[in-house]
Amino acid sequence: MLAHSPVRRVVPNMGCGRLKVACEDGFEMTSKNEHELVKHVQMHVKESHMKDVSHAEVMAMAKHP
DSSP states (O other), X not given: XXXXXXXXXXXXXXXXXXXXXXXXXXXXXXXXXXXXXXXXXXHHHHHHHSOOOOHHHHHHTTSOO
16 A cells, blocks of 8 residues: 555546546546546556556545545
């Protein structure tokens, strides 16, 4: 588990069934497809932040506080 993930939050967009990820560096990804979203977030985090994030870690961010 990452001590500090650069990905701020994955939040459900209730109006259209999409998931959105916003990174602190300005990267944003929105998709209706969970696997597509996770794949692109993982690629971004690895390429831009030299870290790995699991599918479960990305999806865990979708929970409301």
